[in-house]
Amino acid sequence: MxxxxxxxxxxxxxxxxxxxxxxxxxxxxxxxxxxxxxxxxxxxxxxxxxxxxxxxxxxxxxxxxxxxxxxxxxxxxxxxxxxxxxxxxxxxxxxxxxxxxxxxxxxxxxxxxxxxxxxxxxxxxxxxxxxxxxxxxxxxxxxxxxxxxxxxxxxxxxxxxxxxxxxxxxxxxxxxxxxxxxxxxxxxxxxxxxxxxxxxxxxxxxxxxxxxxxxxxxxxxxxRGNLRWPAATCAGRYDHSGATPRAHRQDAVLAVAELVHALERFWVAQEEAGVPDTVFTVGKVSTDHAHHAMTKIPGRCDFTLNFGGTSQAFLDDCRAEAEARATEIAARRNVAFDLGACVSAAPxxxxxxxxxxxxxxxxxxxxxxxxxxxxxxxxxxxxxxxxxxxxxxxxxxxxxxxxxxxxxxxxxxxxxxxxxxxxxxxxxx
Ligand SMILES: [Zn+2]
Structure with a gap:
């Protein structure tokens, strides 16, 4: 037929x-x-x-x-x-x-x-x-x-x-x-x-x-396989937004923003280097509404990280990059990242x-x-x-x-x- x-x-x-x-x-x-x-x-x-x-x-x-x-x-x-x-x-x-x-x-x-x-x-x-x-x-x-x-x-x-x-x-x-x-x-x-x-x-x-x-x-x-941190958090210190000079701040939101931006740059560089079919998503970013205010430096920020790709090597590199950047940013900004449990599925x-x-x-x-x-x-x-x-x-x-x-x-x-x-x-x- x-x-x-x-x-x-x-x-x-x-x-x-x-x-x-x-x-x-x-x-x-x-x-x-x-x-x-x-x-x-x-x-x-x-x-x-x-x-x-x-x-x-x-x-x-x-x-x-x-x-x-x-x-x-x-x-x-x-x-x-x-x-x-x-x-x-x-x-x-x-x-x-x-x-x-x-x-x-x-x-x-x-x-x-x-x-x-x-x-x-x-x-x-x-x-x-x-x-x-x-x-x-x-x-x-x-x-x-x-x-x-x-x-x-x-x-x-x-x-x-x-x-x-x-x-x-x-x-x-x-x-x-x-x-x-x-x-x-x-x-x-x-x-x-x-x-x-x-x-x-x-x-x-x-x-x-x-x-x-x-x-x-x-x-x-x-x-695609994936690599996910569904419950990551960054701890800084709540402080007065007007009274605290930059050198004294422990701003959890800016630390998370820097981490996310660094991981996006890593992702783009991987793609430009020819690694195919990759994705990166930060689906949740939030501050604690009970403690946060426009006039307070954020002391805590919760977020998720979600990478996807067709090679295990890429996902392994994502994991190493996320952990290294979190360590480096935490030291410089005087905050503490806890990425929490990492869950993954192989491609x-x-x-x-x-x-x-x-x-x-x-x-x-x-x-x-x-x-x-x-x-x-x-x-x-x-x-x-x-x-x-x-x-x-x-x-x-x-x-x-x-x-x-x-x-x-x-x-x-x-x-x-x-x-x-x-x-x-x-x-x-
Ligand atoms: Zn379906």
């Missing part, structure tokens, strides 16, 4: 995608955008609606004990490791319409196109709709994918508690009809290199690059062979692709679990995790066509 025939079959199924987007959006509508926390009634509706659509298409439908949904188009060789696609169905609070959901819907569109264009694949093709990619209620991300791959201990079912009500994750799952006992009793993870040969995730781009470059699709290179390069298959598929469809690093996604969980993973990013305006996400059905169709051609090839092997 040619890539062009698959593209036509995908385009014929776009009305199904539009209907699913509309119905799921309506069921999780918030004041603005959508709110579909993991293991809520809203993300349950999304999973149930996708399951209904899958049954209507004639696919096999199953769920694991965590409520992840598996919709399977059977191949000739049922024992061969399957080609997986899909993404998450949960969202952040007042999030956008397409984050995650686009990938789960894309899986069904691709399966429908494969059915329409025939013949049956050699191996199973499964759309996986995961739960708990976002960390809204239970504080940590990728919970569904990590449970599916055995990368999260079952202790978390009882120790993770909803941030506002205190109810455990196990209780939430049980309320929604998940078979938590079966999950606890699982001897082997549901998704492993024995059961899956590839995971291809379509996702909206959450940054501005594709819009800026006028391209519909990207095949990302790596999921996850996506699978080279799968990326090449996706790029070939795009070329055969004359869809120009870009390639750059991306952020944390379920794909990284599968890649780390030994299931080769790659992604298709689809152009989306106005960023993500906000109500203004804007992906056109046309761009979604281009992404689905690239995904379909790649899956047809992999599932034919």
């Amino acid at each position: 040619s890539a062009e025939a698959l593209r036509s079959a995908v385009e014929a199924r776009l009305p199904l995608a539009a209907a699913l987007f509309d119905e799921i959006r309506a069921a999780s509508a918030a004041d603005a955008g959508v709110t579909r926390p993991a293991w809520s009634e809203q993300d349950q509706f999304a999973a149930d609606r996708l399951a209904d659509a899958a049954r209507t298409l004639g696919l096999e439908v199953a769920r694991d004990g965590a409520g992840n949904l598996y919709c399977t188009l059977p191949g000739h060789d049922r024992a061969a490791p399957a080609v997986l696609t899909g993404s998450h169905v949960d969202s952040v609070l007042t999030g956008g319409h397409y984050d995650g959901l686009a990938g789960a819907v894309a899986g069904l569109v691709v399966q429908a196109a494969l059915l329409d264009a025939g013949p049956a694949p050699n191996r199973d093709v499964t759309t996986l709709a995961t739960r708990g990619e976002e960390s809204v209620w239970f504080g940590i991300p990728f919970v569904g994918a990590r449970l599916a791959t055995g990368a999260l201990s079952h202790d978390h079912l009882d120790s993770l508690r909803r941030i506002d009500t205190g109810q455990t994750l196990a209780a939430h799952m049980t309320t929604l009809g998940c078979d938590v006992a079966a999950l606890r009793a699982e001897a082997r993870p549901r998704v492993s290199p024995e059961t899956a040969c590839a995971f291809l995730e379509l996702h909206i781009e959450q940054g501005p690059v594709l819009v800026a470059e006028g391209a519909q699709v990207a095949v990302p290179t790596t999921i 996850a390069p996506l699978d080279g062979h799968l990326r090449a298959v996706l790029e070939d598929s795009a070329e055969s469809l004359a869809v120009p692709v870009r390639s750059f690093a991306t952020v944390g996604h379920d794909a990284a969980v599968f890649q780390r679990a030994g299931v080769p993973a790659a992604m298709v990013l689809v152009r989306n305006a106005h960023g993500s995790h906000n109500p203004d996400e804007a992906m056109t059905l046309e761009d979604f169709g281009a992404g689905c066509a690239v995904l379909a051609a790649a899956i047809a090839r992999l599932a034919g092997e």
Whole structure:
């Protein structure tokens, strides 16, 4: 079957995608955008609606004990490791319409196109709709994918508690009809290199690059690693703002400002030296409102530091630089930095062979692709679990995790066509 025939079959199924987007959006509508926390009634509706659509298409439908949904188009060789696609169905609070959901819907569109264009694949093709990619209620991300791959201990079912009500994750799952006992009793993870040969995730781009470059699709290179200090603080001394000469000041805000500026200069220098795909963010800077005033020299400043990059060497250099600059500035300004706990995640390069298959598929469809690093996604969980993973990013305006996400059905169709051609090839092997 040619890539062009698959593209036509995908385009014929776009009305199904539009209907699913509309119905799921309506069921999780918030004041603005959508709110579909993991293991809520809203993300349950999304999973149930996708399951209904899958049954209507004639696919096999199953769920694991965590409520992840598996919709399977059977191949000739049922024992061969399957080609997986899909993404998450949960969202952040007042999030956008397409984050995650686009990938789960894309899986069904691709399966429908494969059915329409025939013949049956050699191996199973499964759309996986995961739960708990976002960390809204239970504080940590990728919970569904990590449970599916055995990368999260079952202790978390009882120790993770909803941030506002205190109810455990196990209780939430049980309320929604998940078979938590079966999950606890699982001897082997549901998704492993024995059961899956590839995971291809379509996702909206959450940054501005594709819009800026006028391209519909990207095949990302790596999921960025990060290095974060979520609770850093600088202690100085509160003093009278008018009565204290510069040499006597211990100003925590100016010390933090100098540190942040020094780290930005370091970041720019790294980028200019050719280190690719780096990011640096200071998302929080605050003084203590109870003690601070316009007429007081600030005695304390709390802040966060967040680096991202595609090489561990860059992240190691960031750590050394932050610690060295903090030490040097503290001595000169007579303040004390406590950067606090440092948390990090290693970069996850996506699978080279799968990326090449996706790029070939795009070329055969004359869809120009870009390639750059991306952020944390379920794909990284599968890649780390030994299931080769790659992604298709689809152009989306106005960023993500906000109500203004804007992906056109046309761009979604281009992404689905690239995904379909790649899956047809992999599932034919
Ligand atoms: Zn997402």
